Amino acid sequence: MLKTIFFISVSIFLISHEEINSQQNKTSNKTIERPVEIEAITAPFEMPQLKKPKFPDKTFNIINYGAKSDGKTKNTKAFKAAIGACSA
DSSP, X not given: OHHHHHHHHHHHHHSOHHHHHHHHHHHHTOOOOOOSSOOOOOOSSXXXXXXXXXXXXXXXXXXXXXXXXXXXXXXXXHHHXXXXXXXX
Protein backbone atom coordinates (compact mmCIF):
# COMPACT_ATOMS: atom_id res chain seq x y z
CA MET A 1 0.00 0.00 0.00
CA LEU A 2 2.86 2.38 0.83
CA LYS A 3 4.39 1.83 -2.60
CA THR A 4 1.02 2.56 -4.22
CA ILE A 5 0.59 5.80 -2.25
CA PHE A 6 4.09 6.91 -3.17
CA PHE A 7 3.58 6.03 -6.83
CA ILE A 8 0.38 8.09 -6.96
CA SER A 9 2.00 11.03 -5.15
CA VAL A 10 5.09 11.13 -7.34
CA SER A 11 3.05 10.59 -10.48
CA ILE A 12 1.32 13.87 -9.80
CA PHE A 13 4.72 15.58 -10.00
CA LEU A 14 6.07 13.59 -12.94
CA ILE A 15 3.23 13.25 -15.40
CA SER A 16 2.78 16.29 -17.57
CA HIS A 17 -0.63 17.74 -18.36
CA GLU A 18 -0.34 16.49 -21.92
CA GLU A 19 0.28 12.92 -20.81
CA ILE A 20 -2.72 13.02 -18.49
CA ASN A 21 -4.95 14.24 -21.31
CA SER A 22 -3.49 11.64 -23.65
CA GLN A 23 -4.36 8.86 -21.21
CA GLN A 24 -7.88 10.23 -20.78
CA ASN A 25 -8.36 10.41 -24.53
CA LYS A 26 -7.31 6.79 -24.96
CA THR A 27 -9.91 5.66 -22.43
CA SER A 28 -12.67 7.85 -23.85
CA ASN A 29 -11.87 6.96 -27.52
CA LYS A 30 -11.76 10.64 -28.48
CA THR A 31 -9.01 12.09 -30.62
CA ILE A 32 -7.93 15.62 -29.75
CA GLU A 33 -5.11 17.26 -31.64
CA ARG A 34 -2.79 19.31 -29.48
CA PRO A 35 -0.28 21.85 -30.68
CA VAL A 36 3.35 20.78 -30.58
CA GLU A 37 4.40 24.09 -29.03
CA ILE A 38 2.68 26.50 -26.68
CA GLU A 39 1.18 29.42 -28.56
CA ALA A 40 3.14 32.65 -28.27
CA ILE A 41 1.88 35.12 -25.67
CA THR A 42 0.97 38.57 -26.85
CA ALA A 43 0.58 40.88 -23.89
CA PRO A 44 0.67 44.67 -23.49
CA PHE A 45 3.70 44.21 -21.23
CA GLU A 46 6.98 42.29 -21.36
CA MET A 47 6.51 38.65 -20.51
CA PRO A 48 8.65 35.56 -21.16
CA GLN A 49 7.22 32.92 -23.47
CA LEU A 50 6.04 29.67 -21.94
CA LYS A 51 7.72 26.35 -22.69
CA LYS A 52 6.35 22.85 -22.37
CA PRO A 53 7.70 21.08 -19.28
CA LYS A 54 9.91 18.03 -19.74
CA PHE A 55 9.93 15.25 -17.17
CA PRO A 56 12.56 12.53 -16.91
CA ASP A 57 11.44 8.91 -16.75
CA LYS A 58 12.60 8.16 -13.19
CA THR A 59 11.21 6.37 -10.15
CA PHE A 60 11.83 7.46 -6.56
CA ASN A 61 11.05 4.70 -4.08
CA ILE A 62 10.32 6.19 -0.64
CA ILE A 63 11.66 3.06 1.03
CA ASN A 64 15.08 4.22 -0.20
CA TYR A 65 14.44 7.45 1.74
CA GLY A 66 13.64 5.75 5.04
CA ALA A 67 9.93 4.90 4.71
CA LYS A 68 8.58 1.85 6.52
CA SER A 69 5.46 -0.07 5.51
CA ASP A 70 4.57 -1.27 9.00
CA GLY A 71 1.28 0.63 9.22
CA LYS A 72 2.53 2.52 12.29
CA THR A 73 5.40 4.68 11.12
CA LYS A 74 4.69 8.18 9.86
CA ASN A 75 6.59 8.49 6.60
CA THR A 76 6.29 12.26 6.18
CA LYS A 77 10.06 12.78 6.21
CA ALA A 78 10.59 10.00 3.67
CA PHE A 79 7.97 11.53 1.35
CA LYS A 80 9.59 14.95 1.74
CA ALA A 81 13.05 13.55 0.99
CA ALA A 82 11.84 11.60 -2.06
CA ILE A 83 9.93 14.58 -3.44
CA GLY A 84 12.98 16.78 -2.84
CA ALA A 85 15.19 14.34 -4.73
CA CYS A 86 12.61 14.15 -7.50
CA SER A 87 12.41 17.92 -7.90
CA ALA A 88 16.20 18.25 -7.81
